Amino acid sequence: MLSVLDIFRIGVGPSSSHTVGPMRVAVRYRKRLQAKGLDPDRIEMVFRGSLAFTGEGHGTFRAAKLGLLGFEPETIDMAEAEAALTRLNKDDALPCGTQVGITIDYETPTRLHPNEMVMIAWHGDETLDRRTYYSTGGGFIASHAQLSKPAPDDLVGMGDASPNPFGSAEELLGICARTSLSVADVILTNEDAKRPRTDTLDQLDGIAAVMMESVDRGLRADGLLPGSLKVKRRAHGLWKKLNNAPPNEREALFDWLNVYAMAVNEENAAGGQVVTAPTNGAAGIIPAIIRHYCHDEDGTLQVGQTRRFLLTAGGIGLLYKQRASISGAEMGCQGEVGVACSMAAGGLCAIWGGSPEQVASAAEIGMEHNLGLTCDPVGGLVQIPCIERNAIGAVKAANAARLALHAPGQMIVSLDAVIETMRQTGLDMSSKYKETSQGGLAVNVIEC
Numbered sequence: 001m002l003s004v005l006d007i008f009r010i011g012v013g014p015s016s017s018h019t020v021g022p023m024r025v026a027v028r029y030r031k032r033l034q035a036k037g038l039d040p041d042r043i044e045m046v047f048r049g050s051l052a053f054t055g056e057g058h059g060t061f062r063a064a065k066l067g068l069l070g071f072e073p074e075t076i077d078m079a080e081a082e083a084a085l086t087r088l089n090k091d092d093a094l095p096c097g098t099q100v101g102i103t104i105d106y107e108t109p110t111r112l113h114p115n116e117m118v119m120i121a122w123h124g125d126e127t128l129d130r131r132t133y134y135s136t137g138g139g140f141i142a143s144h145a146q147l148s149k150p151a152p153d154d155l156v157g158m159g160d161a162s163p164n165p166f167g168s169a170e171e172l173l174g175i176c177a178r179t180s181l182s183v184a185d186v187i188l189t190n191e192d193a194k195r196p197r198t199d200t201l202d203q204l205d206g207i208a209a210v211m212m213e214s215v216d217r218g219l220r221a222d223g224l225l226p227g228s229l230k231v232k233r234r235a236h237g238l239w240k241k242l243n244n245a246p247p248n249e250r251e252a253l254f255d256w257l258n259v260y261a262m263a264v265n266e267e268n269a270a271g272g273q274v275v276t277a278p279t280n281g282a283a284g285i286i287p288a289i290i291r292h293y294c295h296d297e298d299g300t301l302q303v304g305q306t307r308r309f310l311l312t313a314g315g316i317g318l319l320y321k322q323r324a325s326i327s328g329a330e331m332g333c334q335g336e337v338g339v340a341c342s343m344a345a346g347g348l349c350a351i352w353g354g355s356p357e358q359v360a361s362a363a364e365i366g367m368e369h370n371l372g373l374t375c376d377p378v379g380g381l382v383q384i385p386c387i388e389r390n391a392i393g394a395v396k397a398a399n400a401a402r403l404a405l406h407a408p409g410q411m412i413v414s415l416d417a418v419i420e421t422m423r424q425t426g427l428d429m430s431s432k433y434k435e436t437s438q439g440g441l442a443v444n445v446i447e448c
């Protein structure tokens, strides 16, 4: 079953569902063909649903080709990948000579998830193999067979030796009350059943390091982002301004959270390395909070605080993944930026000393005020509204944590209730607002 390390995964921009997922599908299919000893003369990749509508802007087809070439999101060397892709594009063939074809299918309805990808291996006119996959958000993928099977249960940690399995926020809070453990400690003891604790902590530290590198790269880089919109990077200029004349206003907090969040999402938009948190489109919120609240004055990362923050935020992310979805194509942006805001609010509340109930309350507030948030990326690029939306989400997360810490008593809206509300709202939402660029800003902003 799921681990917090599944929620935070190192990948490349601009999208976990439309870039990382398709790359993983292609890698998986390549391995399948090798395992079956098949040697097709052509591999056709068919993209349906949201992958068809926004695949071009999200770098989907390019990522899938890279997957067929054997590149994986965690280890990809971008310079090597570019060179290999140029060679492939020259004659549409892999180094072994197998032709690669892309079919963008806007017509066929998707079946189990709006991000559908069909892989077909051909020998002449004969189909050697055919397999349907789904990119289900946050870089997760599943074959048609896997997604057709009903989940055996929805308890996080069930199916392995996890000492504290839970399937809802209510159950999680019950465990905290019974054991006197914090949310972070419950998650960590469950992770202990999967691997030695030192490995978990090392991996969390590695995740935080990649997050901070993406902040730093984004703060340093300047110029235009790739794509037709010609969006100018803003983080670098704002960062210089903040450093030259550190703001002495009450509102300075906004500037710092804004600049860190935008730095990461500009890197994501440029196809750089980021960590899904829980998705690429929403990758800036959690690093912004870590950078602002888990660093000493001299810039040293507070390791203990960062681990507690990530474990708590990751535990909340698991609830959304298990009980609803973290896919923009299923839930709209409430399932991406909304979930990231909720995770960050809960994590921040934890490092500010909040009780498990206050942590859950912060997470609930973080989502409650993102309910109904649509996904309508202009030009199909993960830039407008995505980059600014992460800045707003980071500030909102800090505010949600403060509200929860100062709340007078038990919350009326539970975290479980808001997760279910997000799920139902996502199901009711028109597909125009679910990563298809067919509504909202995507149709009202004129591309120059």
Ligand code: SF4
Binding pocket: 281, 282, 328, 332, 333, 334, 336, 337, 374, 375, 376, 377, 381, 382, 383, 385, 386, 389, 435
């Ligand atoms: S609007 Fe939100 S869900 Fe849609 S691509 Fe941008 S960040 Fe992702």
